[in-house]
Amino acid sequence: MVKLLFFAGLREQLGTAGEEIELPAGVTTLAELREHLKSRGGNYERVFSGKALVRMALNQEMAQPAAPVKAGDEVAFFPPVTGG
DSSP: OEEEEEOHHHHHHHTOSEEEEOOOTTOOBHHHHHHHHHTTOHHHHHHTSTTSOOEEEETTEEOOTTOBOOTTOEEEEEOSSOOO
16 A cells, blocks of 8 residues: 645645555556556546646655655655645
8 A cells, every 4th residue: 555645735626635545556656656646537637637746755755756656655745835
């Protein structure tokens, strides 16, 4: 299982602060995880589309799309500007 967390506007658009999912076969990087979530359609497709700016953190550290993801990890998604 991978724990997903959604912050700020992403949480509002998706209607959830987070969830736990099994990593689908073939998903080994944050970029692939993002594509998997986008493939769910609806709000997920809008949030994770190519035009959407979404930052990612892996186990509470900022991470690039090529970062490897594995079972037991925590992945956070948030817009580029949060807080205030």
